Amino acid sequence: MAALRWGICSAGKVSHDFLVGLKALPETSHSILAVAARSLESAQAFATKHSIPQAYGSYEELAKDPQLDVIYIGTITPSHLSCAKMMVEAGKAVLCEKPLTMNSEETKQLIAFAREKNVFLMEAIWMRFFPAMFELRRLIASGSIGDINYVNVSFGFRLKPEARGLIDPKLGGGATLCIGVYAISFTSMVFGGEKPEKIHAEGTLSDEGTDNLAAVTITYPGGRIAQLSFSIKDTLPCEAFVYGTKGQLKVPKRFWCPTKLETPEGTKEFPLPKPYQPSEPTNFTNSVGMCYEAEEIRRCLQEGKKESDIMPLNETQLVADIMDDIMKQLGVIYFK
Amino acid sequence: MAALRWGICSAGKVSHDFLVGLKALPETSHSILAVAARSLESAQAFATKHSIPQAYGSYEELAKDPQLDVIYIGTITPSHLSCAKMMVEAGKAVLCEKPLTMNSEETKQLIAFAREKNVFLMEAIWMRFFPAMFELRRLIASGSIGDINYVNVSFGFRLKPEARGLIDPKLGGGATLCIGVYAISFTSMVFGGEKPEKIHAEGTLSDEGTDNLAAVTITYPGGRIAQLSFSIKDTLPCEAFVYGTKGQLKVPKRFWCPTKLETPEGTKEFPLPKPYQPSEPTNFTNSVGMCYEAEEIRRCLQEGKKESDIMPLNETQLVADIMDDIMKQLGVIYFK
Numbered sequence: 001m002a003a004l005r006w007g008i009c010s011a012g013k014v015s016h017d018f019l020v021g022l023k024a025l026p027e028t029s030h031s032i033l034a035v036a037a038r039s040l041e042s043a044q045a046f047a048t049k050h051s052i053p054q055a056y057g058s059y060e061e062l063a064k065d066p067q068l069d070v071i072y073i074g075t076i077t078p079s080h081l082s083c084a085k086m087m088v089e090a091g092k093a094v095l096c097e098k099p100l101t102m103n104s105e106e107t108k109q110l111i112a113f114a115r116e117k118n119v120f121l122m123e124a125i126w127m128r129f130f131p132a133m134f135e136l137r138r139l140i141a142s143g144s145i146g147d148i149n150y151v152n153v154s155f156g157f158r159l160k161p162e163a164r165g166l167i168d169p170k171l172g173g174g175a176t177l178c179i180g181v182y183a184i185s186f187t188s189m190v191f192g193g194e195k196p197e198k199i200h201a202e203g204t205l206s207d208e209g210t211d212n213l214a215a216v217t218i219t220y221p222g223g224r225i226a227q228l229s230f231s232i233k234d235t236l237p238c239e240a241f242v243y244g245t246k247g248q249l250k251v252p253k254r255f256w257c258p259t260k261l262e263t264p265e266g267t268k269e270f271p272l273p274k275p276y277q278p279s280e281p282t283n284f285t286n287s288v289g290m291c292y293e294a295e296e297i298r299r300c301l302q303e304g305k306k307e308s309d310i311m312p313l314n315e316t317q318l319v320a321d322i323m324d325d326i327m328k329q330l331g332v333i334y335f336k
Numbered sequence: 337m338a339a340l341r342w343g344i345c346s347a348g349k350v351s352h353d354f355l356v357g358l359k360a361l362p363e364t365s366h367s368i369l370a371v372a373a374r375s376l377e378s379a380q381a382f383a384t385k386h387s388i389p390q391a392y393g394s395y396e397e398l399a400k401d402p403q404l405d406v407i408y409i410g411t412i413t414p415s416h417l418s419c420a421k422m423m424v425e426a427g428k429a430v431l432c433e434k435p436l437t438m439n440s441e442e443t444k445q446l447i448a449f450a451r452e453k454n455v456f457l458m459e460a461i462w463m464r465f466f467p468a469m470f471e472l473r474r475l476i477a478s479g480s481i482g483d484i485n486y487v488n489v490s491f492g493f494r495l496k497p498e499a500r501g502l503i504d505p506k507l508g509g510g511a512t513l514c515i516g517v518y519a520i521s522f523t524s525m526v527f528g529g530e531k532p533e534k535i536h537a538e539g540t541l542s543d544e545g546t547d548n549l550a551a552v553t554i555t556y557p558g559g560r561i562a563q564l565s566f567s568i569k570d571t572l573p574c575e576a577f578v579y580g581t582k583g584q585l586k587v588p589k590r591f592w593c594p595t596k597l598e599t600p601e602g603t604k605e606f607p608l609p610k611p612y613q614p615s616e617p618t619n620f621t622n623s624v625g626m627c628y629e630a631e632e633i634r635r636c637l638q639e640g641k642k643e644s645d646i647m648p649l650n651e652t653q654l655v656a657d658i659m660d661d662i663m664k665q666l667g668v669i670y671f672k
Contacts, residue, residue, distance in 0.1 A: 149540065150549055150570055152490075200536050204485065204559040213486055215553050215563040223540040227551040227565055234486055234579040243570040 003031040004298045007068040007092070009059055009083055011037040011046035013283040014097055015074035019050050021290030023276035030294060036062035059083055063090035070120070070297060073097055076165075077172025081106045084121070088113055093120035095297055099181045099323065100316050102172055103334065107320040111313045120301060122293075122308050123316040125185050129292035131270040132258040133189075136242070136249055139263060140190065146246030151190050151226040153183040153255065156213075156236030166232050167206040169333050174210035175203075176323050176332070180230035182256040184319050186240050187218060187226040193315040197221050199322060201329040209333030216326055257286035339367040340634050343404040343428070345395055345419055347373040347382035349619040350433055351410035355386050357626030359612035366630060372398035395419055399426040406456070406633060409433055412501075413508025417442045420457070424449055429456035431633055435517045435659065436652050438508055439670065443656040447649045456637060458629075458644050459652040461521050465628035467606040468594040469525075472578070472585055475599060476526065482582030487526050487562040489519040489591065492549075492572030502568050503542040505669050510546035511539075512659050512668070516566035518592040520655050520662075522576050523554060523562040529651040533557050535658060537665040545669030552662055593622035 006022065008015050015035070022030050032052050037043035040057025047055035056062050062071065063086045070093040073083050081101045087094045094114070100123040101107045114121035127133060139145060156179070159166060167173040188194075196218045203214035212233050218226040229236055240255035242248060250262040261268045275288045282288070300308050307313045328335045342358060344351050351371070358366050368388050373379035376393025383391035392398050398407065399422045406429040409419050417437045423430050430450070436459040437443045450457035463469060475481060492515070495502060503509040524530075532554045539550035548569050554562040565572055576591035578584060586598040597604045611624045618624070636644050643649045664671045 150551070150565075150567065152565065152572075154488075198538075200538070200553065202534075202536070202553050202555050202559075202561050204561070213561065215486070215561045217536065217538050217551050217553060219538050223538075225538050225540070225549065225551045227563065229486075229488065229563055231486065231579075233581075234584060236488075237573075237577075241573075243567075245569075248570060 003028055004301065005067055005069045006030060006032045007062045007065060007071045008032065008035040008052070009062055009071050009073045009087070010075040011035055011042050012074055015046070015072065017282045017284050017287035018072055018074060018290050020275055020280055020282050021288050022294050023050075024273045024288050024291045025294060029298060033067050034062055034065050059086060063087050063092065068092055069301065070095060072124075077177060078102055078170070081110055084110055085113055088117050088119045088121065091117070091119060093297065093301055095122050095124050095293065097124045099123070099177050100320065102177070104317070104320040104324040107317055111317060114313075115306070118306060120297075120306050121313060122297065122300075122311055124293055125182070125311050126290050126293040127182055127186065127256040128189060128310050129296050130258050130289055131292070132251065132261040132268070135261050135268060135270070136251065137189070139249060140242065144246070145242065145244030145248060145264065148190060148242055148244045149224050150243040151187050151241065152228075153186050153226070153240040154229045154236035155179045155183050155238055155256065156229065156231030156234045157238075158235050159232045167208050167210050167212065169208055169210050173208065174327070174332055175214055175230040175232045176211050176326050176330075178232065180214055180216075180228070180326070181319060181323060183228045183230055183240075184322050185315075186255065187228065188315055188319055188322075190242050191220055191224065191226075193312070193318060194220055195318065196322065199325045199329070201326040203330040205331065209336070211327065211330050211332050214326055214330060218322070254285055257289050259286065339364055340637065341403055341405045342366060342368045343398045343401060343407045344368065344371040344388070345398055345407050345409045345423070346411040347371055347378050348410055351382070351408065353618045353620050353623035354408055354410060354626050356611055356616055356618050357624050358630050359386075360609045360624050360627045361630060365634060369403050370398055370401050395422060399423050399428065404428055405637065406431060408460075413438055413513060414506070417446055420446055421449055424453050424455045424457065427453070427455060429633065429637055431458050431460050431629065433460045435459070435513050436656065438513070440653070440656040440660040443653055447653060450649075451642070454642060456633075456642050457649060458633065458636075458647055460629055461518070461647050462626050462629040463518055463522065463592040464525060464646050465632050466594055466625055467628070468587065468597040468604070471597050471604060471606070472587065473525070475585060476578065480582070481578065481580030481584060481600065484526060484578055484580045485560050486579040487523050487577065488564075488579075489522050489562070489576040490565045490572035491515045491519050491574055491592065492565065492567030492570045493574075494571050495568045503544050503546050503548065505544055505546050509544065510663070510668055511550055511566040511568045512547050512662050512666075514568065516550055516552075516564070516662070517655060517659060519564045519566055519576075520658050521651075522591065523564065524651055524655055524658075526578050527556055527560065527562075529648070529654060530556055531654065532658065535661045535665070537662040539666040541667065545672070547663065547666050547668050550662055550666060554658070590621060593625050595622065
């Protein structure tokens with residue numbers, strides 16, 4: 001197969017980091033052909049910085065570019081639905097940043113649309129494609145820690161003044177949507193995409209009406225329990241624990257981009273790939289690891305798949321349903 | 337004041353460890369005069385081992401011994417109420433192992449009885465008297481971490497076959513009573529003995545009907561939240577975190593007998609006192625630190641107090657109420 005031809009939708013921070021990941025992969029596998037932003041100026045600046053041949057001042061132009069196989073959507077969350085629909089409509093495979101959309105209803109719409117158009121779609125939960133997570137799933141599936149009865153995940157940091165966007169409802173802010181999605185997706189992965197029996201959430205809201213902190217208990221059939229916490233005002237441990245009847249696994253800080261896994265046999269190391277330019281600064285920790293999800297897209301498209309088995313659309317929907325439930329219980333502005 | 341004259345009620349494991357703590361203190365402050373067990377034989381063996389002058393084959397004889405100022409009760413939990421009442425009736429000050437009794441109603445009875453008889457009573461939550469906990473309370477009171485909005489505590493270990501008593505209802509087993517009491521008492525201490533607004537618990541039961549695992553969310557007025565977990569089947573981190581608007585504190589493993597405190601200024605160390613016989617094995621970790629609560633009893637009795645300000649009876653009652661609520665929600669056998 002020829003190199004996968006990428007278009008990048010939005011020239012923001014996360015798109016920058018995604019490119020750092022993409023460029024860690026061989027050019028013969030992934031080529032980056034175009035970038036679009038809402039202003040041509042910022043698209044051009046981004047294109048120059050990353051040596052991308054084509055810059056567009058609108059997402060429509062990107063959608064129409066016939067050279068592209070797949071679009072990475074790195075816009076703010078409230079724009080995900082419209083951008084992703086536009087790309088799907090144009091027949092482009094889509095890798096869309098997490099959370100896939102703002103809520104369960106939008107997610108349902110988008111998934112239905114992609115299926116109707118027979119176009120590949122995946123939520124960019126890069127966490128699931130780290131080698132440490134493949135090993136975690138392998139150990140769970142092998143029965144090495146027995147039956148899983150308890151999961152505990154925390155994700156939290158103290159909001160920096162420049163990151164106020166994380167609490168702004170116009171930008172899709174809030175602890176659940178911005179970071180809780182990882183803790184929930186981790187839990188769902190461990191429990192094999194099973195539907196929870198009960199969800200209980202307590203939390204606090206920002207002045208803007210988004211959630212600052214959520215303390216969540218998810219109960220699965222048979223009394224299996226997950227206890228999660230996400231905060232954008234407190235620095236939580238950011239670890240994930242999986243407890244089974246025969247032993248336990250720990251994904252140490254930071255569980256959503258892990259390079260280590262603690263198992264009953266000891267700690268296993270999974271070093272990150274070397275970035276193309278080791279000196280290039282990134283906005284988020286370990287983001288060169290976004291290359292793993294890019295490789296997954298390539299595998300899927302090579303095999304003619306319309307979704308990934310590792311981050312399937314039904315599970316993206318389930319996580320969106322859980323997030324809706326949590327935010328409703330907390331009284332988040334999106335559900336007022 | 338002359339040395340405080342101790343009698344020991346029950347010659348079990350925890351009484352052994354309490355003596356290791358007591359003997360780390362000067363004999364001029366604490367003298368150990370008598371021990372009682374249900375059989376004279378085991379009382380005598382214990383007395384010989386610990387050089388205690390008097391051994392009794394019944395708790396009644398201990399209660400009647402006119403030399404004693406204070407009785408340490410180390411029996412199994414279902415016996416706490418009757419033993420403590422007997423000692424209070426005889427006018428002895430009482431330090432009773434945690435949990436004070438089996439439930440809220442018994443605790444109410446016992447506290448009322450001690451108050452009626454004007455006799456000192458304290459639940460042996462030794463955790464609260466560690467120097468690290470004095471420093472934690474000082475830092476919280478000084479406002480150094482701002483207003484507290486979130487607390488997270490875990491306490492759990494994988495049950496060893498010889499510790500099956502921890503799940504036996506006849507012995508007062510169950511995760512909440514045996515170890516959860518510490519996590520709840522820690523939380524209550526941090527929130528100054530305030531009454532919770534709401535309690536939510538999920539968990540799993542043993543075949544015996546006691547609780548194996550509890551995942552608890554306690555909500556305090558103003559949206560302040562505590563998230564707790566206790567397990568006697570999983571090895572949890574056993575750490576306690578206190579998150580404030582200006583910073584956070586961590587009591588590292590094991591939070592209930594801590595020698596360290598992590599503060600925004602760095603980690604502070606609080607080494608344990610040297611035991612009288614450094615080679616003497618103990619049954620529980622850091623149990624020489626039980627000397628701190630023994631010293632508190634001495635201070636209280638010297639000042640003519642009938643209860644401790646640091647572990648007050650109203651708070652023991654509050655914690656008992658919370659434990660009842662949790663165990664009711666889990667369907668623990670005691671509440672069936």
